[in-house]
Amino acid sequence: MSRVTLAIIGGGLVGASLALALQAGAKARGWKIVLIEPFAPGHAWQPSYDARSSALSFGSRQIYQRLGRWQEISQRAEPIKQIHVSDRGRFSTARLSASEEGVPALGYVVENAWLGQCLWQGLDKDVVSWRCPAQVTRMEPQEGGYRLTLDDETLLECDLAVLADGGRSGLREQLGVGVRHRPYDQSALIANITPGEAHDGMAFERFTDDGPMALLPLPENRCALVWTRQGMDAQRLADLDERSFLSELQSVFGYRLGALKQVGVRHLYPLALVEAEEQVRPHLAILGNAAHSLHPIAGQGFNLSLRDAQALADALLDSESAPGDFAVLQAYRERQRMDQVLTVGFSDQVTRLFSSRLPLVSVARNLGLLGLDALPPAKRWFARQAMGLGTRPDV
Numbered sequence: 435m436s437r438v439t440l441a442i443i444g445g446g447l448v449g450a451s452l453a454l455a456l457q458a459g460a461k462a463r464g465w466k467i468v469l470i471e472p473f474a475p476g477h478a479w480q481p482s483y484d485a486r487s488s489a490l491s492f493g494s495r496q497i498y499q500r501l502g503r504w505q506e507i508s509q510r511a512e513p514i515k516q517i518h519v520s521d522r523g524r525f526s527t528a529r530l531s532a533s534e535e536g537v538p539a540l541g542y543v544v545e546n547a548w549l550g551q552c553l554w555q556g557l558d559k560d561v562v563s564w565r566c567p568a569q570v571t572r573m574e575p576q577e578g579g580y581r582l583t584l585d586d587e588t589l590l591e592c593d594l595a596v597l598a599d600g601g602r603s604g605l606r607e608q609l610g611v612g613v614r615h616r617p618y619d620q621s622a623l624i625a626n627i628t629p630g631e632a633h634d635g636m637a638f639e640r641f642t643d644d645g646p647m648a649l650l651p652l653p654e655n656r657c658a659l660v661w662t663r664q665g666m667d668a669q670r671l672a673d674l675d676e677r678s679f680l681s682e683l684q685s686v687f688g689y690r691l692g693a694l695k696q697v698g699v700r701h702l703y704p705l706a707l708v709e710a711e712e713q714v715r716p717h718l719a720i721l722g723n724a725a726h727s728l729h730p731i732a733g734q735g736f737n738l739s740l741r742d743a744q745a746l747a748d749a750l751l752d753s754e755s756a757p758g759d760f761a762v763l764q765a766y767r768e769r770q771r772m773d774q775v776l777t778v779g780f781s782d783q784v785t786r787l788f789s790s791r792l793p794l795v796s797v798a799r800n801l802g803l804l805g806l807d808a809l810p811p812a813k814r815w816f817a818r819q820a821m822g823l824g825t826r827p828d829v
């Protein structure tokens with residue numbers, strides 16, 4: 435049986451980012467890290483590296499700069515120069531712009547497959563060893579750490595186990611970690627779209643009575659669509675032929691980007707707000723979607739998890755204690771608590787407010803959008819939340 439300092443279970447975007455954030459400090463301390471992942475990056479079935487794109491906040495760019503990966507990621511990252519927020523059938527809109535905020539971009543849209551590749555390529559194999567393809571089937575706490583059983587029956591011991599195995603984590607349940615689960619009764623339909631006109635770095639958030647949609651700019655003048663509808667309706671849209679799909683999308687989105695020309699493969703994701711009731715135990719930390727899984731419309735889920743990963747790496751490396759020390763893990767949890775409460779709350783409230791068909795709520799959001807455009811402090815607050823800088827006064 436082999437023993438490592440840290441075992442990261444799940445090499446998705448969050449697990450791989452944590453390994454990157456730890457590796458330089460780990461090398462100096464002689465720590466050994468193992469990253470366990472069932473699918474090699476680029477494999478069609480890996481949940482993180484599917485056809486999805488992620489809107490990275492300006493704060494996430496700063497983290498990847500610090501980790502030395504931004505230069506490579508930015509080669510295929512489309513800067514968001516403006517965000518246009520509108521409510522279908524009502525006259526209110528709000529515009530947020532990078533120049534007004536004094537930043538080069540409000541965020542960046544990156545295809546998950548590219549981001550995953552950049553992260554894995556940045557790993558230092560002298561410090562981070564990969565077990566891939568491999569899957570953890572069992573986790574047992576023991577004196578001074580955890581014992582992991584892999585699907586090939588090998589056993590591995592570690593001082594600290596980091597569970598980053600995604601929102602449908604079976605291991606979380608196996609450990610008896612409860613979850614708060616609030617379904618949105620919605621699914622997200624995602625696909626890449628080719629618009630008729632240049633997107634010029636404009637991202638669109640559009641709220642409709644049937645659910646919110648986002649159209650984000652991608653390289654090569656494509657757009658990443660995230661269209662949220664009730665489950666059955668999302669399935670109906672996914673099953674439409676290309677021409678009927680584009681025509682329905684056009685009628686909801688309008689002609690802001692000209693006549694929509696092409697749609698790629700469509701995927702559906704059922705949506706719920708899921709929060710683990712515990713994120714740390716002695717010798718255990720739960721990260722990423724396994725800790726909190728958010729509605730995608732506000733584009734906050736991965737950005738929040740990246741801040742968590744960086745904060746956990748900082749807490750472990752700043753401490754004199756061995757990784758796995760409960761006091762260090764609790765200090766990490768305390769440090770991130772407010773960021774998580776604000777980000778989860780922002781994302782959930784925006785989703786519920788903008789998905790409601792109640793007339794009073796529609797009036798309120800119409801006034802809200804008008805107010806947002808008219809009141810610079812409110813707009814600035816909203817822009818900072820959307821950029822993932824909301825709870826970080828330092829940047």
Ligand SMILES: Cc1cc2nc3c(=O)[nH]c(=O)nc-3n(C[C@H](O)[C@H](O)[C@H](O)COP(=O)(O)OP(=O)(O)OC[C@H]3O[C@@H](n4cnc5c(N)ncnc54)[C@H](O)[C@@H]3O)c2cc1C
Binds near residue numbers: 624
């Ligand atoms: C439609 C959609 C759009 C989104 N858009 C955005 C956005 O624009 N911006 C944003 O910030 N967030 C966005 N998100 C959220 C973002 O995708 C997630 O926050 C992110 O994928 C979470 O990554 P993760 O690594 O925690 O989990 P996952 O991506 O699920 O990765 C978990 C990994 O663990 C592996 N694994 C599973 N079980 C085991 C096991 N037993 N042993 C070993 N490994 C295992 C899996 O193979 C996988 O690679 C979006 C989400 C959706 C659904």
